[in-house]
Amino acid sequence: MAKEKQSFEDEMRRLQKIVEELSGGKLTLGESLKKYEEGVKLAQGCLAVLNDAERKVDLLMKKEGKFSLEKFEEEEADKE
Amino acid sequence: MPEERRDLFAGSAGLEKARHIYTVSEITRDIKAILENTFPEVWVEGEVSNFRAANSGHFYFSLKDNDALIGAAMFSRANKELKFKLEDGLKVICSGKIDVYMPRGQYQLIVEKIEPKGIGAQQLAFEQLKKKLSKEGLFDPAHKKELPLMLFCVGIVTSSAGAAVRDILQILKKGAPCVDALIRSVRVQGEGAGKEIAQGIVDLNQLGTVDAIIVSRGGGSSEDLWAFNEEAVARAIYNSRIPTISAVGHQINITLSDMVADCFVETPSAAAKLIVDKRNSLLSETESLRQQLKFSIAGIIGNLKHDLVALRHMLKSPKERLQEKVQFLDEVITRLHHSMGHFLNIHKERLSSLAARLGSLSPLAVLSRGYSLTSLYPDGAIVKDASQVKTGERVKTALSKGFFVSRVEEVNKDG
Structure with a gap:
């Protein structure tokens, strides 16, 4: 998860940089098209991560110093 | 009493036999008995001075006011229960009994309970701890970590049966379903709750998979929230490598955990809303970046098209150029023809006039x-x-x- 967060921040930053470069207008057409393509891919990736609806809710258990996960039942929330 | 004493001294001269002579121990024992029987349970108000905690765990100090001073001792058995720290200058109300310490002939107050005067013991303890932690830099803004751009996995240290976790999960489910939650269930009130909360924070740090830790419980009385004021909790939050969000109780309660945490919100729901807001603003930012990308590339291509049209106007095929030359040539020829005709006419006219003159000079005419x-x-x-x-x-x-x-x-x- 920490890895996902890291790459998300990196991608977001890269996307911002590309938008800046592209609007700066100092690139050749070839470079512009390349950056544009990369930017669109990054944006789609970021949106996909933010729109992902598969959440996991777990309980962290600890027994004799060892961690384990247990599914947390969200009865109350599900009733709503 | 003065009457009696006078009688006693008056009689001292003549009634040698009748007089009772105490040993030091006897008189002290009597005084001890009188004092201890007279003051088996008293309340004394005063200011603490000369406070000393002995290695034995007993506390020794004096209580004083403007005109008098009384020695006091609080044994370890009793002072273990003490929530706040005794210190010089503190105005207190002590309950206990008067005791005479025979080896020194001193009477003192054996304190069983102490209450700070004016504010509650708990409040005082809170203020004292706050002062101490502040001095150590636990509330220092420079130590506070920034939350990550987005929290994709949050650790929640709270009771799995409480309202706080329900509120948080419900809001996250609705507003930010991309966020996973890892709950470390702990007791959030009562004896030992502080230690459990602190351990929960340590555990999540040890596991290291969450982006941030929400330390939380729902609203309650200040006694209910007390665990979040404990030193162990404050230190665990301070030492957390993972950014922390304190979300305890209602608006009115500010706990030490609120002050130490990297981020502090007023309710458990607010902690979840914070994450939902983060997600929503990131969504709209990404969307706007995508629009800017499209806009920029359309602009770049548009400009190039424009340039291309201009260049095409400047660039002509050889055929077009040849035609242009032919046309030019035609024009020149036409003009040439025209001016030649004119030239010829002028000379024709001159010729005929010359011919006429010639004719008049001809001998044939004669x-x-x-x-x-x-x-x-x-x-x-x-x-x-x-x-x-x-x-x-x-x-x-x-x-x-x-x-x-x-x-x-x-x-x-x-x-």
Whole structure:
């Protein structure tokens, strides 16, 4: 998860940089098209991560110093 | 009492036998008995001074006011229960009994309970701990970590049966379903709750998979929230490598955990909303970046198209260029023709006027008026003088119309 967060921040930053470069207008057409393509891919990736609806809710258990996960039942929330 | 004493001294002279002589121990024992029986349970108000915690765990101090001072001792058995820290200058109300310490002949107050005067013991403890932690830099803004751009996995240290976790999960489910939650269930009130909360924070740090830790419980009385004011909790939050969000109780309660945490919100719901807001603003930012990308590339391509059209105007095929030259040539030729015609006309006119003048000078014109022209025949020389001819020679005479040849009959040179 920490890895996902890291790459998300990196991608977001890269996307911002590309938008800046592209609007700066100092690139050749070839470079512009390349950056544009990369930017669109990054944006789609970021949106996909933010729109992902598969959440996991777990309980962290600890027994004799060892961690384990247990599914947390969200009865109350599900009733709503 | 003064009456009695007078009697006692008055009698001292004569009643030697009647007088009772105490040993030091006896008198002290009697005093001890009188004092301890008279003051088996008292409340004394005063200011703490000369406070000393002995290695044995017992506390020794004095209570004083403007005019008097009384020694006091609080044994470890009793002071273990003490929530706040005793210190010089503190105004307190002590309950206990008077005790006489025979080896020194000193009476003192054996304290069983102490309450700070004016504020509650808990409040005082809170203030004291706050002061101590502040001095150590636990609330220092420079130590606070920034939350990550987005929290994709949150650790929640709270009771799994409480309202706080329900509120948080419900709001996350609705507003940010991309966020996973890892709950470390702990007791959030009662004896030992602080230690469990602190351990929960340590555990999540040890596991290291969450982006942030929410330390939370729902609203309650300040006693209910007390665990979040405990030193262990404050230190665990301070030492957390993972950014922390404190979300305890209602608006009115500010706990030490709120002050130490990297981020502090007023309720458990607010912690979840914070994450939902983060997600929503990231969504709209990404969307807007995507629009900017499209806009930029459309602009770049549009500009290039524009340039291309301009360049095409500048660039012509050889055929087009040839046609242009031919056309130019045609024009030149037409113009040439035109000016040539003009030139010829002018010269034609000049020619005919010259011809007319020539005609008027022609000898033929004279002949037409009846004159004739004689020339030697056949050599053709014009005869202007009679001496040019000799009798018998032939001359040719030209007339206006035709000619004739004749022979000279006579020559008269004088005419």
